[in-house]
Amino acid sequence: MVSMLDLAFVRTNLAQVEEKLRTRGLDPAVALANFAAIDTARREAITRSETTKAERNRLSNEIQALKKSGQDATSQMDAVKALKAEGEGLEVAAAEADTRLRDMMQTVPNLPADSVPLGADEHANQQVKTWGTIPTLDFTPKPHWELGEALGVLDFERAAKITGARFVVQFGQGARLERALANFMLDLHTRQHGYTEVLPPAMVNSKSLFGTGQLPKFAEDLFHCDDKGPYEPGNYQDSDHWLIPTAEVPLTNIFRDETLDEADLTISFCAYTSCYRSEAGSHGKDTRGLIRQHQFQKVELVKFTRPQDSEAEHENLTRNAETILEQLGLPYRRMLLCTGDMGFSSAKTYDLEVWLPGQSTYREISSCSNFESFQARRANIRYRPLVDGKPAKKPDFLHTLNGSGLAVGRTYVAILENYQQADGTIRIPEVLIPYMDGETVIGRQQGPWKK
Numbered sequence: 001m002v003s004m005l006d007l008a009f010v011r012t013n014l015a016q017v018e019e020k021l022r023t024r025g026l027d028p029a030v031a032l033a034n035f036a037a038i039d040t041a042r043r044e045a046i047t048r049s050e051t052t053k054a055e056r057n058r059l060s061n062e063i064q065a066l067k068k069s070g071q072d073a074t075s076q077m078d079a080v081k082a083l084k085a086e087g088e089g090l091e092v093a094a095a096e097a098d099t100r101l102r103d104m105m106q107t108v109p110n111l112p113a114d115s116v117p118l119g120a121d122e123h124a125n126q127q128v129k130t131w132g133t134i135p136t137l138d139f140t141p142k143p144h145w146e147l148g149e150a151l152g153v154l155d156f157e158r159a160a161k162i163t164g165a166r167f168v169v170q171f172g173q174g175a176r177l178e179r180a181l182a183n184f185m186l187d188l189h190t191r192q193h194g195y196t197e198v199l200p201p202a203m204v205n206s207k208s209l210f211g212t213g214q215l216p217k218f219a220e221d222l223f224h225c226d227d228k229g230p231y232e233p234g235n236y237q238d239s240d241h242w243l244i245p246t247a248e249v250p251l252t253n254i255f256r257d258e259t260l261d262e263a264d265l266t267i268s269f270c271a272y273t274s275c276y277r278s279e280a281g282s283h284g285k286d287t288r289g290l291i292r293q294h295q296f297q298k299v300e301l302v303k304f305t306r307p308q309d310s311e312a313e314h315e316n317l318t319r320n321a322e323t324i325l326e327q328l329g330l331p332y333r334r335m336l337l338c339t340g341d342m343g344f345s346s347a348k349t350y351d352l353e354v355w356l357p358g359q360s361t362y363r364e365i366s367s368c369s370n371f372e373s374f375q376a377r378r379a380n381i382r383y384r385p386l387v388d389g390k391p392a393k394k395p396d397f398l399h400t401l402n403g404s405g406l407a408v409g410r411t412y413v414a415i416l417e418n419y420q421q422a423d424g425t426i427r428i429p430e431v432l433i434p435y436m437d438g439e440t441v442i443g444r445q446q447g448p449w450k451k
Helices: 007-012 014-023 035-068 074-105 144-151 156-162 172-191 206-212 248-255 307-328 374-379 408-418 430-436
Strands: 126-131 259-261 267-276 295-305 332-336 348-356 361-372 382-384 399-407
Touching: 007 014, 007 035, 007 074, 035 074, 126 307, 144 172, 144 408, 172 267, 172 295, 172 307, 172 399, 172 408, 172 430, 206 248, 206 374, 248 267, 248 295, 248 374, 248 399, 295 307, 295 408, 307 332, 307 348, 307 361, 307 399, 307 408, 307 430, 332 361, 348 408, 361 374, 361 408, 374 399, 399 408
Parallel strands: 259 382
Antiparallel strands: 126 332, 267 295, 295 399, 332 348, 348 361, 361 399
C-alpha cells in the first residue's frame, strides 16, 4: 500500500499525528476517520489469510499422503475447500481495507516539523530576518501595471483579446528584462550555488502530480489537457497530460520509482520553465498586474538529500534564493510559515517576501520548503545508505526540497516598482546591465504596438 506518511509511525503515534493535524486546522475525526479500526481490520484479515493458506498447505500435504496410502481424504478435502473460500473472503476484506486506508492517507497533508510555529493563518507567521532598506522616493510610487502599460512593455488588454483574463503580452525592453532575469538566475545558481540546469517537459502525467502532492486534492488548480472529466485515480491511462504548475513537479519526478546511491547525494537541480495555474478560488485576488497570472515563468530549485542533511539543505536552498534578491538590491524579509499556512506537502516552509513600493507592502516572491520524506513516499524515491562504507541492503526514503529561485514575473514586478523614477522610466539593476546589452534604463517603447 502506498502511504504518504509512514503507516507504522501513524499507527504507533496516532495521538501525536492527530494533534499535528489539528495544528494545520484539520479535524482528525474527519481526516483520519476510523483509521485505527480500518488498520486493525486490515492487519487481522492479512494475518488470518496467511493462517488459512498455511493450513491449506498442511492439509494438501496430508491429502496427498492419505491418497498415496489408499485412505479416505474426503474430510480433509472438504476442509481445504472451506479454507479456500474463507481465504478468498479475507483477501477481499484486506484489499477493501487497504483501499480505504490508501484513499484516506493520500488526502492527509504532511506533518509540521517541531520547529514550525503554531498558528491558524498567515497572521501567525514569524519574521526571521529582513534585508535591505525600503526606498524613500520623493514622488508617489506607481504600481507595476501602471508603469508597464505607460512604458509600453506590458499589455494586458491585448493578452485578454488573444487568450483571456490573467495573461500578459510583454514587448521590447520588458520582454528582454524577463529573459535577462532568467539568465542571471540560472547563471548564479549553476556557477556559484552548485545546481545542475535541467530543461524538463512542460507537461506531466497524473502520477507525477500525485508524487509531489498536487493530485488528487488540488486537481481544480491545474490545467488538464485531456477531456476525460473530473480527476479520479485510474481515469487517465490513455492520454494523460497536465500543464505543470511549477517545475518542482517534473524535476522531483525525474527519480520517481528509483533508488539512488548515498554517495550521489545531495543532488541539486534548477530549471527555468513556464508554469500554468488555474488559480481556482482566487477570484477577486490580485486581479491587476502580474502577481497572479495563469501563465508565468519561474526558476525552480529542487534538492534530493539524506534525511540527516535536509534541515541544513533547506537553509542552503533558501539562502540561494535570497542571494538573487540581494544582488538585485531588492529589500525583502524571510518569513517562517506557521502550521496553518503551510502547503499540503511541506513539513517546514520559509517564504521570501519582496518589498513593492507601488503597493506599499511585502509580497511573496519565493516559497522554500522541506518536504522531508513525504514526496519521496508518494513518488517512491529511495536511496541506499552506506553502512561501514558499503551500500545497505535495505533502501530508505530520501528527503526532497524545493523553492523558487526566483519567480521571474514577481522579480520583474519588484524591479519595476523599486527602480522606478519620477518620469516613469525604470533603472536597470547593475547586475542585469550585461544581460540587457549594456542598457541602463527602460524607457518608453516605440512601435505600432504602443497605444
